Amino acid sequence: MFDLDINEVSKKVGVPASTLRFYEEKGLIASVGRRGLRRLFDPDVLERLALIALGRSAGFTLEEIGRVFTREGLRQIDRKMLASKADELDGSIRKLTAMRDGLRHAAACPAPGHMQCPTFRRLLGLAVLRTADAKARARVRAKAS
Amino acid sequence: MFDLDINEVSKKVGVPASTLRFYEEKGLIASVGRRGLRRLFDPDVLERLALIALGRSAGFTLEEIGRVFTREGLRQIDRKMLASKADELDGSIRKLTAMRDGLRHAAACPAPGHMQCPTFRRLLGLAVLRTADAKARARVRAKAS
DNA sequence: GTGCCACCTCAAGTCCACTTGAGGTCAAGG
DNA sequence: CCTTGACCTCAAGTGGACTTGAGGTGGCAC
Numbered sequence A, B: 001m002f003d004l005d006i007n008e009v010s011k012k013v014g015v016p017a018s019t020l021r022f023y024e025e026k027g028l029i030a031s032v033g034r035r036g037l038r039r040l041f042d043p044d045v046l047e048r049l050a051l052i053a054l055g056r057s058a059g060f061t062l063e064e065i066g067r068v069f070t071r072e073g074l075r076q077i078d079r080k081m082l083a084s085k086a087d088e089l090d091g092s093i094r095k096l097t098a099m100r101d102g103l104r105h106a107a108a109c110p111a112p113g114h115m116q117c118p119t120f121r122r123l124l125g126l127a128v129l130r131t132a133d134a135k136a137r138a139r140v141r142a143k144a145s
Numbered sequence C: 001g002t003g004c005c006a007c008c009t010c011a012a013g014t015c016c017a018c019t020t021g022a023g024g025t026c027a028a029g030g
Numbered sequence D: 001c002c003t004t005g006a007c008c009t010c011a012a013g014t015g016g017a018c019t020t021g022a023g024g025t026g027g028c029a030c
Helices: A006-013 A017-025 A042-058 A062-068 A077-108 A116-132 B006-013 B017-025 B043-059 B062-067 B077-108 B118-133
Strands: A032-036 A038-041 A136-144 B032-034 B040-042 B135-142
Touching: A006 A017, A006 A042, A017 A038, A017 A077, A042 A062, A042 B043, A042 B077, A077 A116, A077 B043, A077 B077, A116 B043, B006 B040, B006 B043, B017 B040, B043 B062, B077 B118
Parallel strands: none
Antiparallel strands: A032 A038, A136 B135, B032 B040
16 A cells, blocks of 8 residues: 555646646656546655656656656667767757856946857857757757746 | 848858848848839848857857847856856756767667666666756757758 | 436547648748 | 640648647646
8 A cells, every 4th residue: 555646746746737638638658547536656656756757857758758668667678779879968068068157257348239149159060069969959948847 | 232132041051041031030131122012131241140140050049049049149048047047058068978879878778678778777867867856857859951 | 216426438638849731921042 | 726735823732840739638726
């Protein structure tokens, strides 16, 4: 009787119940039974949800997560895919780092127009560069709660 | 007569004309006139589009970009906002770095179940951590062309 | 036993950043 | 002059990840 109902899971992981139902529907998690109507989950689901959060935060779609992540961790089927995802992340990290530095600089720089600032223009160059290659497009969505 | 028509801009920055029209509609860029029906842009728009690309790649919504980025660079009105965006980016960078390391490890690690691997569990810990704080939620979308 | 309320299902709606499609227009080339 | 083709407008559609709403049900407290 150590199973958790949907509300307990929801509270523990900070994910709305509607999302848990949605994930179940998508086959990303599975409930082990019901108490009345109420879904019951094995505590393992917490770890699995952490894995899902991790995958999401790294830019995997739910569909990819379903394909690549198993309850034992990462499926080994496609090492090349894992490696190339890692390479993509390297690109994202570089851009984010540049952007972060640019923002910090902009917050401190007293110059009236950043377009005249060499630091800022270097930053811009980076963006143009990767717009040009257009290979691995990456978007980051970051929002404050 | 050094203005560029929409097609020239589109080719130079690798952004579809439809997107340029969309950006104009949103007030992110402005055309300086027409040749017939055809929009004409000041070459400055290239720099501006680079700035937009940069902002997007750092997780700003178009709406935020409109508010924060001017044609002279970054609006100075809200340094706190810039700094806090930078902090958010720090968080994203940390997670992405963890994920990248995790993926690289997974691609190489011969263990059958990653849940038993300390390296992988450490990675997971990171994800759980930020699920727990739930303050600065960040999503990264990365797709190969 | 009976009422409440949190859960259930299923369909539809929302948000963001675009893209697509239908129907129209105009500068340039033949 | 007339065709052509690239651009135009405006409305609607797309995809991903959920959320919301209407209407239903069952365990638990009283």
